[in-house]
Amino acid sequence: MSDLVQIENLVKYFDIGPDQRVHAVDDISLTIGEREIVGLVGESGSGKSTLGKAVVGLHDKTSGTVKYRGELLPQKYTPHDFQTHATRMQMIFQDPYSSLNPRMTVGEIIGEGLKLHSGLDTAKVREQVGDWLERVGLEADHMSRYPHEFSGGQRQRIGIARALILEPEFVVCDEPISALDVSVQAQVVNLLDELKQTMGLTLLFIAHDLSMVRYVSDRMAVMYLGSLVEIGPADEVFFRPKHPYTQILVGSNPEADPKRERSRPSTAIQGEIPSPVNVPPGCRFANRCPEVMPTCHSETPTLITLKDVTAGKSPRQVACHLFNSDTLN
Ligand code: SF4
Numbered sequence: 172m173s174d175l176v177q178i179e180n181l182v183k184y185f186d187i188g189p190d191q192r193v194h195a196v197d198d199i200s201l202t203i204g205e206r207e208i209v210g211l212v213g214e215s216g217s218g219k220s221t222l223g224k225a226v227v228g229l230h231d232k233t234s235g236t237v238k239y240r241g242e243l244l245p246q247k248y249t250p251h252d253f254q255t256h257a258t259r260m261q262m263i264f265q266d267p268y269s270s271l272n273p274r275m276t277v278g279e280i281i282g283e284g285l286k287l288h289s290g291l292d293t294a295k296v297r298e299q300v301g302d303w304l305e306r307v308g309l310e311a312d313h314m315s316r317y318p319h320e321f322s323g324g325q326r327q328r329i330g331i332a333r334a335l336i337l338e339p340e341f342v343v344c345d346e347p348i349s350a351l352d353v354s355v356q357a358q359v360v361n362l363l364d365e366l367k368q369t370m371g372l373t374l375l376f377i378a379h380d381l382s383m384v385r386y387v388s389d390r391m392a393v394m395y396l397g398s399l400v401e402i403g404p405a406d407e408v409f410f411r412p413k414h415p416y417t418q419i420l421v422g423s424n425p426e427a428d429p430k431r432e433r434s435r436p437s438t439a440i441q442g443e444i445p446s447p448v449n450v451p452p453g454c455r456f457a458n459r460c461p462e463v464m465p466t467c468h469s470e471t472p473t474l475i476t477l478k479d480v481t482a483g484k485s486p487r488q489v490a491c492h493l494f495n496s497d498t499l500n
């Protein structure tokens with residue numbers, strides 16, 4: 172699998188006042204292979220959405236780089252850059268209502284980007300919008316209706332059609348199911364999975380629900396307070412979490428799965444996530460970690476690759492002083 176997206180030492184800070192900055196994304200490196208789905212999990216405020224938006228240019232990068240097929244993407248996008256990259260990279264947003272302009276018909280919403288980027292005439296754009304409405308499980312004649320006439324699940328399908336009509340190679344799905352009823356979540360995930368198979372999409376899939384992420388993803392990455400703390404094959408991270416934070420996150424996941432091997436009993440996460448404005452020294456998880464050691468308060472753990480015993484497997488990486496490169500995966 173060749174690399175499609177390479178994120179290197181990406182940092183995104185938001186200045187909020189004199190000498191005050193939100194450390195939303197702090198030095199994240201992550202490579203996403205062609206046709207791979209990487210699930211990104213973590214609590215609210217961990218920086219997942221900011222990372223996704225910085226990768227597709229919706230946030231300027233404070234520092235670090237993103238490469239797409241080896242080509243360095245801009246630190247700060249101009250309208251021209253968006254136009255250049257829109258046909259390669261798209262984003263599906265969390266809230267299917269607020270991301271759709273209520274004054275535009277569904278046909279205008281879905282066809283807007285295609286009209287801009289393809290040069291197709293109005294009749295051809297309408298034809299493709301109709302095809303895409305059917306592809307996402309709606310009806311072609313829905314194109315004359317407005318977003319408020321649809322349910323939450325249908326609106327998310329409209330958002331998916333809008334993003335995919337340009338046939339991008341890479342899509343960031345930012346919590347695409349969290350605003351939906353549980354019964355609709357599986358339908359939307361199955362739709363994305365089907366479209367991934369037919370279009371050969373590469374996805375960064377951001378979500379809260381770990382079992383859903385495991386279901387759709389090849390690899391799972393775990394963020395905590397702007398940092399990546401664990402990454403590896405999705406099943407491995409879900410069934411054999413290594414980082415204490417991942418263990419608690421998996422333990423608090425509602426799905427009871429007998430296959431899961433937990434080395435520790437399930438516990439609710441204790442304490443408050445520190446402020447991203449005053450990031451503590453050392454390990455950012457130290458004030459909540461059941462395994463904390465004195466060194467954790469002063470030395471910042473970096474992601475290390477664990478010793479892999481299975482050839483051909485994606486490596487497991489963990490940022491925690493409990494592990495070193497001699498630790499078996
Ligand atoms: Fe816990 Fe220390 Fe590991 Fe951080 S580095 S997760 S505090 S054991």
